Amino acid sequence: MIIEKIETYILKDTLSKSFFFSQWEYTERCICVVKVTTSDGYYGWGEGYGPASVLEAGINFLKPIVLNKNPLENEVIWSEMYRKTLDFARRGILVASMSAIDIALWDLKGKILKLPVSLLLGGVQRNKIRPYATGLYFSDRNNPSKDFDEEAANYVSQGFKAIKMKVGLGIDLDFKHVKRMREVIGDDIQLMVDSNHAYSLGEAIALAKKIEPFNISWFEEPISPEFYEQYNELRNKTIIPIAGGECEYLRFGFHQLLKNKSVDIIQPDICASGGLTEAKRIAALASTYGVDVIPHTWGTSIGIHVALHFISNLEAIPGRMMAPDFLIEYDQTENVLREKLTYPSLVIKDGMIEVPTGPGLGIDVNEDILKKYSISRS
Numbered sequence: 001m002i003i004e005k006i007e008t009y010i011l012k013d014t015l016s017k018s019f020f021f022s023q024w025e026y027t028e029r030c031i032c033v034v035k036v037t038t039s040d041g042y043y044g045w046g047e048g049y050g051p052a053s054v055l056e057a058g059i060n061f062l063k064p065i066v067l068n069k070n071p072l073e074n075e076v077i078w079s080e081m082y083r084k085t086l087d088f089a090r091r092g093i094l095v096a097s098m099s100a101i102d103i104a105l106w107d108l109k110g111k112i113l114k115l116p117v118s119l120l121l122g123g124v125q126r127n128k129i130r131p132y133a134t135g136l137y138f139s140d141r142n143n144p145s146k147d148f149d150e151e152a153a154n155y156v157s158q159g160f161k162a163i164k165m166k167v168g169l170g171i172d173l174d175f176k177h178v179k180r181m182r183e184v185i186g187d188d189i190q191l192m193v194d195s196n197h198a199y200s201l202g203e204a205i206a207l208a209k210k211i212e213p214f215n216i217s218w219f220e221e222p223i224s225p226e227f228y229e230q231y232n233e234l235r236n237k238t239i240i241p242i243a244g245g246e247c248e249y250l251r252f253g254f255h256q257l258l259k260n261k262s263v264d265i266i267q268p269d270i271c272a273s274g275g276l277t278e279a280k281r282i283a284a285l286a287s288t289y290g291v292d293v294i295p296h297t298w299g300t301s302i303g304i305h306v307a308l309h310f311i312s313n314l315e316a317i318p319g320r321m322m323a324p325d326f327l328i329e330y331d332q333t334e335n336v337l338r339e340k341l342t343y344p345s346l347v348i349k350d351g352m353i354e355v356p357t358g359p360g361l362g363i364d365v366n367e368d369i370l371k372k373y374s375i376s377r378s
């Protein structure tokens with residue numbers, strides 16, 4: 001059996017209502033997914049994180065490396081993709097294109113062997129993962145937090161035990177928002193903040209000090225991902241755990257974050273940082289530094305399922321009988337491709353998501369939705 005076909009689809013949906021964060025405004029969702037098919041008719045799906053048209057070009061570049069290979073040798077294929085892109089793209093979008101193919105190969109391997117990806121990764125350490133709600137984006141330029149109260153109360157009523165809100169509009173406004181959200185959700189729900197690298201070191205320290213009394217579980221991307229040492233300085237000046245890594249690539253990039261003691265939590269996006277093959281290595285590396293791994297997720301339900309299988313297999317360090325729940329990021333902003341692209345749908349029961357047990361990622365793509373939202377195919 002050989003890999004016979006690699007198809008990419010760019011899926012686009014215009015949002016009914018735009019929203020923004022510290023860097024720019026979202027008016028649409030546009031995501032590149034990939035389907036890898038074998039000579040025996042088996043197929044697997046993958047997804048990349050980043051600008052869809054560039055991802056697609058990257059996948060087209062990688063196609064000749066992957067075609068005609070044995071689909072079970074996914075690690076060998078990964079090495080060849082890496083070796084042939086290393087000279088031009090040690091980080092960035094070509095790695096995301098590799099990631100999409102790598103994920104499709106894991107799904108494919110599971111479908112061929114009739115085993116879930118979690119088992120292929122080495123087994124299920126936990127079959128239920130606790131989702132945290134990513135939301136509280138800004139809805140109105142004149143009144144950015146207009147919908148915050150209602151949105152936060154809605155997450156609590158849905159059973160979420162952890163909520164991540166956006167900051168990065170300025171220290172005084174952020175402080176006001178964080179204070180209000182703690183009042184709305186009460187003391188029993190975890191609250192995290194994410195500035196998407198909006199701040200200088202001095203500003204990040206100032207904001208961290210001001211919001212320390214609100215029991216913040218982590219401060220995500222407080223400063224630019226380029227400043228590894230500054231992250232360490234910030235960590236030493238606040239009791240709030242520091243998180244980052246959604247803009248980082250490969251184990252080599254994460255090693256910079258780890259060896260500089262930049263963060264308490266790394267957040268690799270599996271659809272960008274090298275796929276599942278590399279995510280496993282990144283997690284092994286993080287374990288040697290005693291740093292937690294909570295992947296970043298953003299795109300379609302394919303990416304969420306990849307993270308579910310990966311987290312189910314993560315080793316708990318330190319281990320103990322009454323271990324805390326492992327978290328998965330569960331974006332709550334408008335995204336039809338997260339809701340409808342694959343089936344069966346994710347179910348939250350008693351505040352937890354069960355890890356699927358079907359072959360591969362345990363899902364299939366809804367061809368009608370794929371057709372409806374495809375704006376290009378190659």
Ligand code: MG
Binds near residue numbers: 221246
């Ligand atoms: Mg983030």
